[in-house]
Amino acid sequence: MVKFSKKLEYALISLRYISNSKDEIVRVRDISEKLGIPHDLLAKILQKLKKENILGSSQGINGGYKLIRKLNEIPLSELVNIIENGTSIVECMHDEDNGCLMNDNCSIKDPLSKIQNEFENILKTKMVSDFV
Amino acid sequence: MVKFSKKLEYALISLRYISNSKDEIVRVRDISEKLGIPHDLLAKILQKLKKENILGSSQGINGGYKLIRKLNEIPLSELVNIIENGTSIVECMHDEDNGCLMNDNCSIKDPLSKIQNEFENILKTKMVSDFV
DNA sequence: ACTAAATCGGACTAATATAGTCGTATTTAA
């Protein structure tokens, strides 16, 4: 099946939430409760976004997250790459041929990689701000 | 993760194989051995393709499968719909809102459905024959 | 009529990926 993960949806609506809380620091707990997302799961998602410099964080009792990049400058493809692991539609395209029986006479690889490219282009043209 | 299933790959290269054996009836066993696909798994895939009138079959000891539709008239989207269950990228788009907490104020649904459409259009324009 | 070998079809198991939880360390304002 071809679909996005829950985590990506969580990331999107969380970024939206944070973006709406202009400049104020937002706690995981706030988002979790308001949007009904499991706290610990969300925490890890936001930590990833922090690591990739989409969010900034402050620790300690009054800590939380805030946006440090503009949502209209973050392509969806970037978010997908952060949250999921790459955007590749077929196995043989993201890691070194782990035992593809075909190799040279694999006729489907080329056209599939074309689809891959077109798909990635879609993701590149959409900005996270489109989802706010 | 966003990716196609092994079954879809199997279906594609099998259709290619059958297409190359012009008019001759092909047994599951042939394809299975030549392409290294598990026999029983492949059998079920071909049965599905038969049910959807992409392949024709004859039973009995000399039985097997043959193409009954032209590969250049079968869009990839059709194959995806047959093999996987639908093409939808996000949950809430293929079955009735099974408890989406957002509903009316879900801002991400619209833009995601746009991506969904663009993605489907890609799949519609690719024909299975492109993979042969 | 019997047999071998094929499709048919459903139930079952195994492997993998996704979703979610838990525990513990560290930070920091009051």
Next chain:
DNA sequence: TTAAATACGACTATATTAGTCCGATTTAGT
């Protein structure tokens, strides 16, 4: 010192995908 927040890794649970097994039916050949 404490309460409440992030940080982080290990763990469990659930869902999806991949693959297996078994028995039924069909059919050509002997």
